[in-house]
Amino acid sequence: MTLIPIFYLVFSQLAIGGFGLLLLVPKGLVGRGFYRLMGTIYLLAIILARCAALAIDGQMVTLSNFFLSWAGHEVFFTLFLFLIVLGYTLSLWLKSEFFNRILLFAGATAGTIAIVYSAQSYLSQIDLPAEQFLLPFQFLVSATLLGAVNSGMWFGHWYLVTPDLPVIHLKKFNRFFLISLLLSAFLFVFNLFLRSRTPGAVPLNVFYQVVLGMRILIGFGGSFLLYIIIMYCLREKAVEQDAVGATRAATGFLYIAIITVFMGELCGRFLLLEMAFIL
Numbered sequence: 178m179t180l181i182p183i184f185y186l187v188f189s190q191l192a193i194g195g196f197g198l199l200l201l202v203p204k205g206l207v208g209r210g211f212y213r214l215m216g217t218i219y220l221l222a223i224i225l226a227r228c229a230a231l232a233i234d235g236q237m238v239t240l241s242n243f244f245l246s247w248a249g250h251e252v253f254f255t256l257f258l259f260l261i262v263l264g265y266t267l268s269l270w271l272k273s274e275f276f277n278r279i280l281l282f283a284g285a286t287a288g289t290i291a292i293v294y295s296a297q298s299y300l301s302q303i304d305l306p307a308e309q310f311l312l313p314f315q316f317l318v319s320a321t322l323l324g325a326v327n328s329g330m331w332f333g334h335w336y337l338v339t340p341d342l343p344v345i346h347l348k349k350f351n352r353f354f355l356i357s358l359l360l361s362a363f364l365f366v367f368n369l370f371l372r373s374r375t376p377g378a379v380p381l382n383v384f385y386q387v388v389l390g391m392r393i394l395i396g397f398g399g400s401f402l403l404y405i406i407i408m409y410c411l412r413e414k415a416v417e418q419d420a421v422g423a424t425r426a427a428t429g430f431l432y433i434a435i436i437t438v439f440m441g442e443l444c445g446r447f448l449l450l451e452m453a454f455i456l
Contacts, residue, residue: 183446185229187323187439189255189295190316192222193288194324196262199281201328201349206342207335209269212277215331216266223259230255251298254291261287292316303453305371315364315455319442322357325350326400326434333428340421344411347424351411354434355404362397365445368455379452388444392456396441403434 196219199212228238234248244256265280296313305311329350336342372378381389409415410427448456 179447179450181229181232182450183443185226185233186295186316186446187319187442188222188229189226190292190320190442191323191327192219192226192262193258193284193292194320194322195219195222195328196281196324197285197288198321198324198328198350198353200285201353202332202346204274204278206346207332207339209272210338211332211335213266213269215328216262216269218327218331220259220262220266223255223262227255227259251291251295254287254294258284258287258291288320289317292320299449302450303455304375305368305455308455311364311368312455315361318357318360318364319445321353322361322438323442325353325357326431326438329354330428330431330435333424333431336421336424336428342424344416344420344424347427348408348411351404351407351427354400354407358397358400358404358438361441361445362401365392365397365456372454378454385448385452388447389456392441392444392448395437396444399437400434400441403430403437406430407434 195215199215202211224243227243230251231238231242231246234246236242236246236248246252261280261284265277265284268277268280293313293316296316299312300308303312329347332350333347336344336347379385407427407430410423410430412423415423445456448454
């Protein structure tokens with residue numbers, strides 16, 4: 178049953194982080210097609226997270242349970258975010274500029290509150306100094322990291338649709354990618370230090386060591402290497418010579434970064450639930 182809570186945490190954080198980071202794209206910079214696509218993707222992510230939450234609570238995944246089952250304390254936030262993202266996506270088809278921007282801000286705000294609140298469920302499972310602050314912060318960092326690579330990758334595609342888009346906006350997503358990755362790595366090292374000083378910590382068997390190694394080598398090392406490659410693709414000289422080629426190459430590496438970030442976050446959530454440490 179550990180896999181379902183992992184799935185729930187990663188996909189709910191992806192939906193919230195990715196949706197909130199759409200605020201990095203200035204209003205009117207790209208057409209509605211981009212926002213419609215992103216709204217649909219994050220709506221699907223929230224639906225998957227809601228289905229996982231039903232499974233965690235031992236409920237059948239049915240349409241009636243999706244809306245009417247209120248078992249579990251996070252259901253309000255999940256359904257509220259579902260309605261916000263659904264309303265946002267529909268407002269784009271109805272061409273309501275005013276409402277879709279309000280709903281975007283509302284979703285980002287409600288999502289932040291939801292992530293902080295969701296961390297309360299896991300505080301009893303860990304024993305760290307100031308865990309009531311560290312765990313919500315780690316969840317917010319993870320949501321930003323997941324959202325930055327996913328929304329950044331899809332935004333990179335729009336340089337093929339609109340080649341004259343300023344590259345600075347794609348670099349914004351990559352800056353958030355780097356900052357959240359470094360913060361995540363810092364929390365990882367800090368909590369390894371705390372773990373080394375905690376008596377009775379869950380011992381690292383061979384399987385846990387493999388997962389921990391994947392978290393370090395793929396989740397952190399691989400993602401950081403890809404960030405360097407992406408920014409190399411977007412250097413000024415490359416953009417001046419061939420802007421479309423530069424953004425296309427960067428987008429391709431963002432595809433791979435999604436894989437490394439997802440693997441890292443899945444391993445991190447597994448270690449949290451199995452070893453009771455924020456890793």
